[in-house]
Amino acid sequence: MGRLKALASRLFWLAVVLPLIAALSLLATGCGRQDEATAVTSGSRPMPVALQVTNTETVVERVPAVGTLLANESIVVRAEISGLIESISFDEGSEVEAGSVLVVLNSDEHRALVEQTQATVELARLSFARAEDMHQKSMMSRQEYDEARARLKESRAALRRNQAVLAKTRLVAPFSGSVGLRHVSPGALIQPGQDLVNLEDIDPIKVEFKLSERFAASIAVGQQVEVLVDALPGRIFIGEIYAVNPRLDPRTRAFSLRARVANADGSLRPRMFARVNLVADSRENAVTVPEEAIWPRREQPAVYRVIDGKAALTSVELGERFDGKVEVRSGLAAGETIITSGHMKIRDGSAVVDVQQPGPGKSAGGTAAERRP
Incomplete structure (x- = not known):
């Protein structure tokens, strides 16, 4: 009987008391969490x-774009006539002023033609003066008088032509800028249209970029742009839009814009890749x-x-x-x-x-x- 009572007591603890203790523990834990959440x-x-x-x-509102730097003015100097190079008057990579002589061709033949034509003009002028006097005295027909006048005009036109050709033996800079690397040497025989040297005006320098048509309301001449180049990290160059192409690119539906950027130190060079920020608004x-x-x-x-x-x-x-x-x-x-x-x-x-x-x-x-x- 004693063993049966002990076994019944153990079964009671396992079946009733232990589940009750576990339930009370869970309840206490839940209340603690709820109290913690309530406290928070x-x-x-x-x-x-x-x-x-x-x-x-x-705050500045910017519209990003990518572009290319372009020279303000850029040409390749070429001769209009053939001839021997007599002298080159610039150093490669140097600065030149507008009107400076860059290349001089041998002009002996052209100078002689000018002098010959000047003599022809003088003879035609004297002949016409005599013809005019005789025509007034009715000693010369109208046809002979007209022929004398035409010969004078023709000779003067020939003189202007030869003088123009003589002037082409001196190649001058049409604007101030930097000359590049020359492709010829003194004594070389050049042909019309042959490349001699490039001339670039890079202050100010231009930047060309494109913007989608959805930014049409933000685009206007005079707007400020910020220009950054990978070659000069950390530097921001400020420019201003001066031209907007009224015609959109039919493939991309984008505007082409150009801005000018001050470049006094010459650090920006044509054909550099540029990152452009159009300043659309400032608040x-x-x-x-x-x-x-x-x-x-x-x-x-x-x-x-x-x-x-x-x-x-x-x-x-x-x-x-x-x-x-x-x-x-x-x-x-x-x-x-x-x-x-x-x-x-x-x-x-x-x-x-x-x-x-x-x-x-x-x-x-x-x-x-x-x-x-």
Whole structure:
């Protein structure tokens, strides 16, 4: 009988008491979790977060594009006539002024032709003077008089032609700029149209780029552009649009634009690849926040403001992004306190405390910037 009683007692503990103890333990655990969640929501246990006060700055709205640098003026110097090069009057890579003589061809033959034609003109002038006198005295027919006058005009025209050819033996710079590398040497016999040297005006320098038709409302002559080149990292060159092609590219539906950029030191060179930012708009006193302060949501991004020591989830409209910052166009004012770190630990209405000011009673709602305006 004693053994039966002991066995019945053990079965009672296993079947009734132990399940009851387990149920009570689960109940206690659930209540503890609920109390903890309630504490977080009610603000009895403020969660440590990083805070920052919003400020304002000038935000520039940029439209990016890629382009190519072009010389302001660019030609290849070529001779219009054939001849022997008598002298070259420039150093390769040097600066020359407009009107400077670059190349001189041998002009002996052309100079002789000019002198010969000058003599012909003088003879024709004397002949016409005599014919005019005789015609007035009715001693010469009208036809002979007209022929004498025509010979004078013809000889003068021949003189102008030969003088023009003589002038072509001196090749001059049509504008100021830098000469490149020459392709000929003194004494060389050149032909009409043969390349001699290139001449480039690179101050200012042009940049050509394209923008999609959807930016048509943002494009205007006089707008500012920022130009960056890979060869000069860290430098930003400021230019201004001076021409917009009214005709769009039929394949890309894009505008072609050109801007001029100051290049006094000659650091920018034609045919360089350029990154161009068209300054479409500039907004002063725009509210900006760090990118990490933005809480992404499917419907609309938001930030956590701090009002009276509690987190307030606020929907915002975002603008430009730059340098790790985001422009907030609506939903947030300057001087408000926002949460920049610790979003995963809180929810709307949670009590929070600045991690830089730990300690009991030091909640994030104690400053004027944190109070609801």
